[in-house]
Amino acid sequence: MYALTINNLKKVYPNGVEALKGINIDVESGDFYALLGPNGAGKTTAIGIITSLVNKTSGTTEVFGHNIDSEPEAAKACIGVVPQELNMNLFDTVLNIVVNQAGYYGIDRGTALKRAQKYLTELRLWDRRMDAARALSGGMKRRLMIARALVHEPNLLILDEPTAGVDIEIRRSMWEFLRRINEAGTTIILTTHYLEEAENLCRHVAIIDEGKIIENTRMSEILRKLQREVFVLNLESPLEKAPHLSGFDAILVEERELEVALDKNDSLNTLFNVLDHHGITVTSLRNKANRLEELFIRLVESRQQPLVSSGD
C-alpha cells in the first residue's frame, strides 16, 4: 500500500513559471522519505498540491488510495502537514491552536484536549500552553506546528523544512521524536536543507530540480553512488609535511590533522595499513562533508548551466 502516489503532476503558475514538469513519486506506507532539492526546485509546490493549498495544472495524487480530487475529505484526513512558513494565529494561545485544529478534523473537544496535552508534553510545550504563540521562540513555534499537525494522528506526516532555524540541540531532539513517530507507523515525508538530517532519518530519497525528479531511490543506494569521499584524520603525533601515501591523496591541514581522499573502491583497511607503514597513528576520523550533501551538490550542479561561459 502506498501512502502517497503522484502521477505526472504538473504545475504552471499564471506567470508562466513551470514549477512541476510531470513528477512521479510513490511513497510506501511506513516509509521515512526525503524530498530534496535546491530553492525553487518545486518541493513546496508539490507539498502544496498534496495538501490542497495549491491548484495543480494536471496529474493525479492519491493518499492511501484516496484521490485528492474525487475523495478530498478522506485524503485530507490522512495528512498532517508542517509547512515551511509559520501559518498560525500568533495572537491565539498554544492550546487553542492545537485544539482548534483537532476540531477541524472532527475530533470532539474532550479528546482534542487530551491529545493536545499528549503532543504538547512530548514536544515540551505544555508549560507554555496558555501563552500566545507570538511569545514563543522560533524553535518552539516549529514544535507547535508539529504538535498541531499530529493532533488528529495522521497516517502521513509531511514536514517542509521543520528544523529550519532551530538550534542543534532541539533539532536532534526533534529527530528523535520524528523517529519514534515513524517507528509507530506514521509515514513521513521530509524536505530539508540539512542533508545530514535527511541522511540520518530517511530510508528513501527523491531529488527534485527545476520541476523534475532527477533521483528517486533508497538512501543506501544513492550513497553508494558517491565516487570519492574525503576523511579528516586526527593524528596522535604532529607531522611536518604531508606523507606520501601510496594510492591516496593526502593534505596536511594542520600538524595533527590530515585529509585523505578515498575512491569508491578503496578501503579504509588499506589506508590504515599504509598509515601504519609510515608510523602514523590515527586517534579519530570523520567525513569532511556530509556524504549526501556531496552527492546532492554534484547531481544538481551537473544539471546547471555555467553562469559565465568558460570560453570568454
Place this chain on the structure above:
Amino acid sequence: MDLRLNWVGFKTLLRKEVLRVVRIWVQTIVPPAITMTLYFIIFGNLIGRRIGTMDGFDYMQFIAPGLIMMSVITNSYGNVVSSFFGAKFGKHVEEMFVSPMSNATIILGHVCGGVARGLMVGTLVTVVALGFTNLSISHPLITFSIVILASLVFALLGFVNAVFARKFDDIAIIPTFVLAPLTYLGGVFYSISLLPEFWQRVSLGNPILYMVNAFRYGILGVSDIDIIWAYMIIIAFILGLFSLNLALLNRGIGTRE
C-alpha cells in the same frame, strides 16, 4: 460529506469566532455602541425633537429600528471580513484548508460568527435605544427572523470581500463606498414616502431598504415595503451569496495559488 466531522468543525469555528469577539470586546462591541448612542443623542434627541413625528411615531422611535439594524449589519460584515482576511493575511487560513472540513462549513462557521457579533452589538444598541425611547415589539417572529437573515446577508457579503481582498485597504473599500451609502439611503433616518416618486423607485433597488423596513415593521408595525417581498429578496441574497462564496472557495479564487 461526513456530517459529524463538519458539525464538530462548525462548532469549533463558531466558538473560535465568538471568543475572538469577546476577547477584543473593546474593539468589537464598545465602538458601535458609542457610535449609536451619539446617533440617538444627535439625530433622535437634539434634531429629532424639531422633526416631530414620522409615520405616526416620534422621530426617536422611528429611527431606533433602523439604527439597531444598521449596527447589526455593519458588525456582521465587519467581523467576517476582518476575521477571514486576517486568517488569509496571517496564513492560518491554511489550517482550515488542509483539513477535511468542507468549504461550506468554513463559510458557515465564519458567517455565523459574524451573525453572533451582529446580534451581540444589536442587543447592546437596543438597550441603549431603550434609554432614549420606548420600544415594544409588534411582531416578534418577524423582528427576530429579519435581524438574523439580514445579518446573514451582510456576513456573507463580508466573506466575499475577504476572499477578494489582497491588502488591508481592500477590506475598507466596500464598507466605505458601498455599505455606508446604501445604509444611509436605506430608510434608516426617513420614510421613502418623503422622496419624489422617481427616487422612491430608485430606493427600491437598495436591498438595505427591505431589511430596515421589515425590521421596523417587526417593531413598530409600519413599513414602506411589502414584508413578503422583503423576505423573498433577503432569502434570494442569502442563497446567491452563499453559492458565490462556495464557488469561490471551491475554485480557490483569492485563497489558493
